[in-house]
Amino acid sequence: MIDLKALRENPDLFRNSQKVRGEDPLLVDQLIAADDLRRIAITEFETLRAAQNTLSKSVGAAKNEDKAALLENAKGLATDVKAADAKRAQAEEAAHKISLQIANLIDPAAPIGGEADFKVIEEIGKPRDFKAEGFAAKDHVELGKILKAIDTERGAKVSGARFYYLTGVGALLELALVNYAIASAVKAGFIPMIPPVLVKPHAMEGTGFLGQAAENVFHLAQDDFYLVGTSEVPLAAYHMDEILENLPIRYAGYSPCFRREAGTYGKDTRGIIRVHQFEKVEMFSFCKPEDAQAEHKKLLQWEKDFFDAMELPYRVIDVASGDLGASAIRKFDIEAWIPTQDAYREVTSTSNCTEFQSRRLNIRYRDENGTKPVATLNGTLVAIPRTIVAILENHQQKDGSVKVPKALIPFLGMDTLVPA
RNA sequence: GGAGACGUCGCAUAGCCCGGUCUAGUGCGCCUCACUGCUAAUGAGGUUUUCCCGAAAGGGAAACGGAGGUUCAAAUCCUCUCGUCUCCGCCA
Known part of the structure; x- marks a missing residue:
């Protein structure tokens, strides 16, 4: 697996590596796109999850009358978290799958060709x-x-x-x-x-x-x-x-x-x-x-x-x-x-x-x-x-x-x- | 193949029955500091990893063999799975 951060910083290096290997350089761009989606999905999930964690903690501490309202709130949030988590997992999987297809960054000293x-x-x-x-x-x-x-x-x-x-x-x-x-x-x-x-x-x-x-x-x-x-x-x-x-x-x-x-x-x-x-x-x-x-x-x-x-x-x-x-x-x-x-x-x-x-x-x-x-x-x-x-x-x-x-x-x- | 037990922070263990105060206590190890002729002993503090946001400071998320599920909330309840061990059977 290649270094995702290095690829983000210098995609041209990887495009060229793919090219001289006779592999698809477009995978690099696909990965960058998938990685963007992945990071957005992670941030969304984590924000929701953080909210849920705080809310959840307050449920335990709450008294009877407040509890019902909090629970109602929490239930809705739980659904959102679940959806966001599924989206995150799917985005991570998609990016991972592409990253597995990209070959190691070639040594520039290697002779070019077949x-x-x-x-x-x-x-x-x-x-x-x-x-x-x-x-x-x-x-x-x-x-x-x-x-x-x-x-x-x-x-x-x-x-x-x-x-x-x-x-x-x-x-x-x-x-x-x-x-x-x-x-x-x-x-x-x-x-x-x-x-x-x-x-x-x-x-x-x-x-x-x-x-x-x-x-x-x-x-x-x-x-x-x-x-x-x-x-x-x-x-x-x-x-x-x-x-x-x-x-x-x-x-x-x-x-x-x-x-x-x-x-x-x-x-x-x-x-x-x-x-x-x-x-x-x-x-x-x-x-x-x-x-x-x-x-x-x-x-x-x-x-x-x-x-x-x-x-x-x-x-x-x-x-x-x-x-x-x-x-x-x-x-x-x-x-x-x-x-x-x-x-x-x-x-x-x-x-x-x-x-x-x-x-x-x-x-x-x-x-x-x-x-x-x-x-x-x-x-x-x-x-x-x-x-x-x-x-x-x-x-x-x-x-x-x-x-x-x-x-x-x-x-x-x-x-x-x-x-x- | 049959029956059972177990898998938690480097190591050893607690927690699980009765879900929230548990990323998680204790001991050992390790690191820093203090004390101290030296060593030892003692005291205080620290001691996992991955990811996200951020120039940084910092903030946030995840992980208790693994994968699912129940729940507002899971180390803790349920299902499956992998591994280790014990006993029986079988084979050597």
Whole structure:
């Protein structure tokens, strides 16, 4: 949720933000109008209510003969108060509804444009030249088969398209990646968390996932639970309705993630690049708004550290305004090189959501001037399937074996994955 | 799944039966001041949040798990709902 007062003071900023995001700038004007109505309604109600309170008090004190007259008076007032209150509630609801539709005020530093208009910030590592090495790179599906690490066929048999089994070294690889990620997060001061992945609508709403992202969440209609698409949801909602002390607070959440992947028919149908269920270690920070930008850089650095340790070639991109999602004011993705696709593919993403989520979730901190919403940021440390894809494809050798990155060896207990 | 108890100001509790004097008492904690070689003790005062009007000073409204209802008036009465706990059953 955006800052209503800021919007009132500087509507142009918000109109422009909406525009560069490809969202409707007219919502800003609708909100201003609705907010005016809301404030008028509040004042009307409160005036009446104040009159009623005084009158009501005098009823209790009054003697018999005066009482009847006062009561008569009070009854009329009660009706008016009720009507004014209903009007107030309705006006507040209307304004609130519009305010929920307005995206977070974009960071002017974010590149303007659509999905394709990202800016490459840096490229790290060099893609291998398989031709020069004298063999053709196999893709992760093939390697997964050779190593008996990934079974997509049986995944499909049991659960359908976009499901898979990690088997043998594949399963071990996940555990090693997770353990390495958690260990480095703990070293960096994160509190490791294993959160619930079924959440109530309020938590989902509060993190902004029931807006335009709604079609991508699984919903258990019978019990009105949502399956989270990222532990960002339960981690953000963890401190719902609280006033925090000792910021920043950093959590590293390890959880399964569920995504419907609606509207992606025909995209990434092969392998485990795009799946309905996967595990992920997610970093989540609560900090003071003035520290958010620096915190964002730190999250990105931790992500880079991880991919450096995996010895993978990757690039960092600054995601363009039209592709940010409602909560983020700026977003950096790490894209790892995928040899068989001859392309960089997204493996992590870190977002600065400033106070957007905390306003909805009512998460604050205290300073000299009272309480203020905190800033929230999130970033992927490791999303398992895509990282496995990158490791298998980039570190493969001619015979189909895969070299294990040094950092991972102690966690995996082997330096090479060999064909089974 | 069945039966019951409970949910109040940072924490612990009172108030609810018998509606108004209750945003709400008490204890603890915390803050300020006084007293005091120091500490402790003691005394006085203070100690929630959100919103509206206002340049400010200040004024007003709302909140006793949540949502409705009854009433001139609800922490207090009624309904629903969520959560916690206990017992029974069931499963591990």
